[in-house]
Amino acid sequence: MKIDVILGLQWGDEGKGKIVDYLASNYDIVARFQGGPNAGHTLKFDGQKHVLHTIPSGIFRENLINVIGNGVVIDPITLQKEIDNLNKTGVSFLDRLFVAKKAHLILPTHRHIDAATESFKGKEKIGSTLKGIGPTYMDKTGRNGLRVGDIMLPNFKERYEALKEKHNSILKLYPEIDFDLKAEEEKWFAGLETLRSLKQINSEYFINKALKSGKRILAEGAQGSMLDIDFGTYPFVTSSNTVSAGVCNGLGVAPSTIGEVIGITKAYCTRVGSGPFPTELTGEVGEYLRAEGGEFGATTGRPRRCGWIDIPQLNYTIMLNGVTQLVVTKVDILNNFDEISVATHYHYDGKQQDELPFDLSNVPVEPVYKQYPGWKQSLDGVRNYEDMPINVKNLVGAIENQLNVPVSIVSIGPERQELVMKEIKELVN
Numbered sequence: 001m002k003i004d005v006i007l008g009l010q011w012g013d014e015g016k017g018k019i020v021d022y023l024a025s026n027y028d029i030v031a032r033f034q035g036g037p038n039a040g041h042t043l044k045f046d047g048q049k050h051v052l053h054t055i056p057s058g059i060f061r062e063n064l065i066n067v068i069g070n071g072v073v074i075d076p077i078t079l080q081k082e083i084d085n086l087n088k089t090g091v092s093f094l095d096r097l098f099v100a101k102k103a104h105l106i107l108p109t110h111r112h113i114d115a116a117t118e119s120f121k122g123k124e125k126i127g128s129t130l131k132g133i134g135p136t137y138m139d140k141t142g143r144n145g146l147r148v149g150d151i152m153l154p155n156f157k158e159r160y161e162a163l164k165e166k167h168n169s170i171l172k173l174y175p176e177i178d179f180d181l182k183a184e185e186e187k188w189f190a191g192l193e194t195l196r197s198l199k200q201i202n203s204e205y206f207i208n209k210a211l212k213s214g215k216r217i218l219a220e221g222a223q224g225s226m227l228d229i230d231f232g233t234y235p236f237v238t239s240s241n242t243v244s245a246g247v248c249n250g251l252g253v254a255p256s257t258i259g260e261v262i263g264i265t266k267a268y269c270t271r272v273g274s275g276p277f278p279t280e281l282t283g284e285v286g287e288y289l290r291a292e293g294g295e296f297g298a299t300t301g302r303p304r305r306c307g308w309i310d311i312p313q314l315n316y317t318i319m320l321n322g323v324t325q326l327v328v329t330k331v332d333i334l335n336n337f338d339e340i341s342v343a344t345h346y347h348y349d350g351k352q353q354d355e356l357p358f359d360l361s362n363v364p365v366e367p368v369y370k371q372y373p374g375w376k377q378s379l380d381g382v383r384n385y386e387d388m389p390i391n392v393k394n395l396v397g398a399i400e401n402q403l404n405v406p407v408s409i410v411s412i413g414p415e416r417q418e419l420v421m422k423e424i425k426e427l428v429n
């Protein structure tokens with residue numbers, strides 16, 4: 001068997017949670033491979049909304065195993081809150097939730113450092129979610145980190161204190177900011193007890209054995225490819241590899257085990273936090289998209305920046321990920337437009353270009369747009385692709401054509417069932 005991958009092709013919040021939840025019923029295991037509680041994945045079904053940060057989006061599917069892989073960074077406080085929320089829903093999941101022993105732990109002082117360093121950056125700030133992601137991955141690569149498996153060791157407390165002391169000495173370099181370490185530590189150690197009670201695994205063996213025995217595995221990405229530490233809009237990125245290559249070191253599997261790579265894009269584009277965004281709409285249209293699309297961060301509640309869909313950007317992330325099929329989400333948010341714009345190229349260095357420059361922050365890139373007619377009607381209740389308005393088909397067909405990858409699903413609402421499996425390839429242009 002192969003591992004299929006679902007990941008975001010833009011700057012995050014493409015609707016990964018919804019699509020993973022929907023497709024999960026075809027799999028035996030859903031595994032997160034990177035990121036941490038900076039992620040906010042929203043699922044809606046039976047009129048209820050659920051937001052997951054660390055726990056994979058397959059958790060609501062009966063009998064399905066959910067793995068938090070070694071590439072993920074875990075904050076026991078957030079994990080505890082997620083578990084408490086899940087417990088309230090009545091879903092039984094603790095025997096289906098597995099945590100990699102090699103996953104790194106986010107300490108309260110990692111969050112403190114995150115806040116202090118962001119505040120120190122002033123206008124240059126990244127717009128981090130302040131969940132301690134950067135400092136934790138820094139300790140991982142700096143070979144100082146603490147891992148889930150370490151909490152079982154008799155000297156864990158000493159190691160924790162040593163790392164905390166190191167963090168406190170770093171914090172002396174920064175202006176003081178409000179942070180109640182004592183209160184956070186109390187919650188952290190309580191969360192640690194819960195983490196201790198979960199099923200801890202050597203996830204690399206677990207996943208590879210599952211593959212060998214014919215289990216179907218879906219890897220769930222967090223963030224988006226444009227936030228990848230190597231290929232995103234650096235330094236306005238997160239600290240992990242969000243692209244499909246991250247599946248290999250985030251779960252411990254060989255490149256040859258990767259099967260379908262399902263790339264998700266909104267029918268427009270959003271970004272939360274700082275950094276370049278070539279097709280951003282700062283006026284009325286952007287505000288309309290934000291209001292209509294409910295574009296506020298699922299983790300921080302911050303308003304998301306909105307803009308048109310960007311073909312050069314998507315072609316870049318499709319290339320990086322080896323995307324084999326596309327999912328286009330939030331098409332319904334465009335229901336009321338007379339015309340919809342698609343950025344087909346960039347103009348910079350005096351000519352039309354298809355490739356992204358080295359650094360989007362420092363090159364004044366002008367998107368070249370093409371307009372497509374809107375459909376001016378609700379898509380509520382549409383369940384067959386044939387029943388979609390012709391102008392939806394034209395737009396989806398144009399996107400598909402310019403990206404050279406087939407669209408398999410078109411999502412038209414936040415609820416689990418609000419999507420259309422696209423069977424017929426309608427190509428315009």
Ligand code: GDP
Pocket residue numbers: 008012013014015016017018039040041042043044293294297298329330331332333411412413414
């Ligand atoms: P993720 O981080 O990629 O899982 O995405 P988020 O959950 O942060 O943001 C996506 C938002 O869009 C959530 O509020 C979803 O409920 C919602 N959503 C997902 N797909 C659709 C869709 O097709 N139409 C509409 N209207 N909302 C959607």
Ligand code: IMO
Pocket residue numbers: 008011012013014038039040041126127128129130131133134221222223224227236237238239272273274298
């Ligand atoms: P999901 O999985 C959107 C952004 C932050 C910031 C930058 C670095 O829900 O798509 P970090 O907290 O990692 O230090 O922040 O990355 N960011 C996200 N934006 N969706 C996310 O996750 C994000 N996770 C991080 O806003 O600009």
Ligand code: MG
Pocket residue numbers: 012013014039040041042298
């Ligand atoms: Mg999100």
